Amino acid sequence: MVEEIKEEVRTEPISFVEEIVKNDLAEGKNGGRMQTRFPPEPNGYLHIGHAKAIAIDFGLAQKYGGVCNLRMDDTNPQKEDTEYVEAIKRDIEWLGFKWGDVLYASDYFQQLWDLAVELIKQGKAYVDEQTSEQIADQKGTPTQPGVNSPYRDRPVEESLRLFEEMNSGQMEPGRMVLRAKIDMANPNMHFRDPIMYRVLNLPHWRTGHKWNAYPMYDYTHGQCDYWEGVTHSICTLEFVSHRPLYDLFVDWAKQVGGDDQPLDDNRPRQIEFNKLNLTHILLSKRNLLVLVKEGVVNGWDDPRMPTICGFRRRGYSPEGILSFIDKIGYTKFDALNQMSLFESAVRDDLNKRAQRVSAVVDPVKLIITNFPEDKVEVYTAVNNPENEADGTHEIEFSRELWIEREDFMEDAPAKFFRLGPGKEVRLKNSYIIRCPEENCCKKDADGNITEIYAELIPETKTGEANANMKIKGKTIHWVSCRHCIEAEVRNYDRLWMVENPRDEIAKYSDEHGGVKGIEAMRPFLNPDSLEVRKAYVEKWLTTRKPLDYLQFQRIGYYNVDPDSTPDHLIFNRTVGLRDNWKK
RNA sequence: UGGGGUAUCGUCAAGUUGGUAAGACAUGGGAUUUUGAUUCCCAUAUUCGUUGGUUCGAGUCCAGCUACCCCAACCA
Numbered sequence: 001m002v003e004e005i006k007e008e009v010r011t012e013p014i015s016f017v018e019e020i021v022k023n024d025l026a027e028g029k030n031g032g033r034m035q036t037r038f039p040p041e042p043n044g045y046l047h048i049g050h051a052k053a054i055a056i057d058f059g060l061a062q063k064y065g066g067v068c069n070l071r072m073d074d075t076n077p078q079k080e081d082t083e084y085v086e087a088i089k090r091d092i093e094w095l096g097f098k099w100g101d102v103l104y105a106s107d108y109f110q111q112l113w114d115l116a117v118e119l120i121k122q123g124k125a126y127v128d129e130q131t132s133e134q135i136a137d138q139k140g141t142p143t144q145p146g147v148n149s150p151y152r153d154r155p156v157e158e159s160l161r162l163f164e165e166m167n168s169g170q171m172e173p174g175r176m177v178l179r180a181k182i183d184m185a186n187p188n189m190h191f192r193d194p195i196m197y198r199v200l201n202l203p204h205w206r207t208g209h210k211w212n213a214y215p216m217y218d219y220t221h222g223q224c225d226y227w228e229g230v231t232h233s234i235c236t237l238e239f240v241s242h243r244p245l246y247d248l249f250v251d252w253a254k255q256v257g258g259d260d261q262p263l264d265d266n267r268p269r270q271i272e273f274n275k276l277n278l279t280h281i282l283l284s285k286r287n288l289l290v291l292v293k294e295g296v297v298n299g300w301d302d303p304r305m306p307t308i309c310g311f312r313r314r315g316y317s318p319e320g321i322l323s324f325i326d327k328i329g330y331t332k333f334d335a336l337n338q339m340s341l342f343e344s345a346v347r348d349d350l351n352k353r354a355q356r357v358s359a360v361v362d363p364v365k366l367i368i369t370n371f372p373e374d375k376v377e378v379y380t381a382v383n384n385p386e387n388e389a390d391g392t393h394e395i396e397f398s399r400e401l402w403i404e405r406e407d408f409m410e411d412a413p414a415k416f417f418r419l420g421p422g423k424e425v426r427l428k429n430s431y432i433i434r435c436p437e438e439n440c441c442k443k444d445a446d447g448n449i450t451e452i453y454a455e456l457i458p459e460t461k462t463g464e465a466n467a468n469m470k471i472k473g474k475t476i477h478w479v480s481c482r483h484c485i486e487a488e489v490r491n492y493d494r495l496w497m498v499e500n501p502r503d504e505i506a507k508y509s510d511e512h513g514g515v516k517g518i519e520a521m522r523p524f525l526n527p528d529s530l531e532v533r534k535a536y537v538e539k540w541l542t543t544r545k546p547l548d549y550l551q552f553q554r555i556g557y558y559n560v561d562p563d564s565t566p567d568h569l570i571f572n573r574t575v576g577l578r579d580n581w582k583k
Numbered sequence: 584u585g586g587g588g589u590a591u592c593g594u595c596a597a598g599u600u601g602g603u604a605a606g607a608c609a610u611g612g613g614a615u616u617u618u619g620a621u622u623c624c625c626a627u628a629u630u631c632g633u634u635g636g637u638u639c640g641a642g643u644c645c646a647g648c649u650a651c652c653c654c655a656a657c658c659a
Contacts, residue, residue, distance in 0.1 A: 013606090475618065
């Protein structure tokens, strides 16, 4: 009987965003060109949410032969600083992406200004002198139409003069704004005469004192995309309602530029996807700042922070992070992804690249009673069974060893396959050993075990006569007391005890008279998110470099902290190993 | 008393001319294992927010309803 072999060619599903790009290309839009941009505002550090945007902005450009530029969205000098630009670049590079050019929204300030002047001349924009409060009042509400500003129909010449004045440096901030004349009754709030320019009177870190009036995001983004040749302007869902305005401003820019056919071609197309959400983490920049300022964490790159630099220091690999992002996909569904999926993606990648070592995190002494006191044996340990090319290193064995306290139990449950009276285990890379039935350990006055005794069974090492001896016990790890070194181990746990800290904090704030900041956060913070402990590790670890990926066998994935030195080793727990031995 | 967006397993997510519910994580069971890791098997939605309708046949079409998210910053 020959089974009919059905060769099902299942193509990898692609996201709706990619679908759009693919179709546009197939239809020959934009002359068959494809271009994206990643547009961070340089006012803080990138976080895992940005990584999702980076992955699609750069990823799609790469896949479809386009270019992705890095464009700093620097239209608000109040909040931005050059120090963030370098950090942003470093993070993108670390994730493994390359940009075409580094561009700045501020590069377009003159063009934006000229366009605004032209729009005023065409009666499409006017200078409003109302206060911020007045403008807010007459804007209406989502259910009530707004009313026109008394300045809406002022003479063009007047607006032109005032617009110049706004930029003179002589006008106090907030005094006037330039508004687009659209429709104060439009159900889309963004169409109710949006503000195009405001007076800030602040020097800009790139343009210095040249400008005093600065363009708003909505008046900037689309035109920059258009002038730059961006074909697909990918962003997150909260910008959906901005899209009609984005399109309108691009139309106007096209017309003023002489292309008065607002065609569905040769123009950027905004596409919105769902932003990343993960259980037990918080991504709002404002709240992250509170954590740093209040000293809840030790800076932006604290391994508990969801920033890219925090993740890097934590030991998550770029490949693991990107694999996770690929798994959750890009949709329009407001998803809350489970941390377990992220951890599984990270473990999967780390399993391939982490160097296996022995580290005893909660040590208790084990004495091999039938091994001579002055004798030392040296074994070869495989660095990574998943990748032979990673080679081997040497480890020393002697009479006194450190093993994990939890690997010994006097009164153990039936399924405990480790050390105890009369029990046998394999010492990783070494002998099978056996504890005596009687007097297998020594205790102090409080009943704490201070020493465990066992004897090795001869000829049980790899390749020796009894190597294949069947025992009930598992294999445990160890380090030689005389040869190991002390290290600092930082075990990180989730910062937040609740699945959705953002919602919980908001709820708590509402229920407690609107308390803000750290007070609203504290009830949900995990007091044990960092456990620092002393551990005994094998000597080979002094040869490892900062950020190297490690696996403490049977414990978890760790990496070398940037502050680690051979004299003072510091390891961060990235994520524990999966543990199916639940109590 | 507005506009826009979204609803498929515990969590994500495929499902593109309507043809009889992919996959991943999680979970449970088993095999292999000098990491109770890895790897490998097996199980896991008579059902697609809800109610009706069209149809021989609907997650896919139509109508109503419900829930959640975004928009009233001179932030991006």
